[in-house]
Amino acid sequence: MISIKMVQEAKKMLFGEMGKSGLSWIGDVKITDICFDDYYRNEDMRHTKDLVTNYKEGVWDYPRVNHRDGKIFCFSGRHRISAAEKMGETMVKCINFKNQTKEWEIDKYRSSDKFQKRHSQKDDFKAALVAKDKDAQFIEDIVSGHGFSILGGNGAARIGCIAYLKDIVNTTGGEDLLREVLNVVMVWQGKKSSLLKKMLKGIAEFIVIAKKQHNFNTGVLKTKLMLKDPQEILDNSKVMDIPEQLVKIYNEELPADKRLNRKNFLK
Numbered sequence: 001m002i003s004i005k006m007v008q009e010a011k012k013m014l015f016g017e018m019g020k021s022g023l024s025w026i027g028d029v030k031i032t033d034i035c036f037d038d039y040y041r042n043e044d045m046r047h048t049k050d051l052v053t054n055y056k057e058g059v060w061d062y063p064r065v066n067h068r069d070g071k072i073f074c075f076s077g078r079h080r081i082s083a084a085e086k087m088g089e090t091m092v093k094c095i096n097f098k099n100q101t102k103e104w105e106i107d108k109y110r111s112s113d114k115f116q117k118r119h120s121q122k123d124d125f126k127a128a129l130v131a132k133d134k135d136a137q138f139i140e141d142i143v144s145g146h147g148f149s150i151l152g153g154n155g156a157a158r159i160g161c162i163a164y165l166k167d168i169v170n171t172t173g174g175e176d177l178l179r180e181v182l183n184v185v186m187v188w189q190g191k192k193s194s195l196l197k198k199m200l201k202g203i204a205e206f207i208v209i210a211k212k213q214h215n216f217n218t219g220v221l222k223t224k225l226m227l228k229d230p231q232e233i234l235d236n237s238k239v240m241d242i243p244e245q246l247v248k249i250y251n252e253e254l255p256a257d258k259r260l261n262r263k264n265f266l267k
Helices: 004-015 045-053 078-086 102-111 113-118 121-130 134-144 162-169 174-188 193-210 218-225 230-236 242-251
Strands: 025-030 064-068 071-076 091-098
Touching: 045 078, 064 102, 071 102, 078 091, 102 121, 121 134, 134 162, 134 174, 174 193, 174 218, 193 218, 193 230, 193 242, 218 242, 230 242
Parallel strands: 064 091
Antiparallel strands: 025 091, 064 071
């Protein structure tokens, strides 16, 4: 017995995916007519060169394009299109959609399997901002408020913390916790991005616990950490967790009534 699901799968195999305006179709598109909107990541020339070098007929999936606003926008297959052009092709066979929205394109772009394999956190964040994703806009507003650009060569993008910042947004700490973590981490601006990224979770965990104690002061923590090497803290984390180290650093040379209770930081 032929089920509805079997018919739908057969249609998908023959015609492509279903869009809001109907079935897509497979057809040749002139390469010079294809555009890439502002959400799309930049071309990686090494990837394009690799596709050309290792080309095998029939192996590539068809690029996906959407016909809207009098233009043809690619939302999957930039490097395949570039590779085809470098091999002397003027036309490329694509799966075509018509009159889908830009938001629909971005959703497909961010969720495609090939994008998930090759995209960076920065690529995804850029697309999320263009799509007006609330979490992404929230993070951008906070970071820009500190005088940094999350997509530039410094600030949150430089320290590689976009993914973790998203997690913080969804915690009970919300905006206040995010501001405090950024404020603390910025005392180490000159350090390597990879190093600072590894410190973020421990700092956030420390602040969440420390804020429950009435005598905690973020300014005291920043002052103490300016004199410490984050690499040394990270190396010591194999023996003592980062939150445990931070409470020890925080309490150094403080009077008893100003110190944090270390027992609260022990797992």
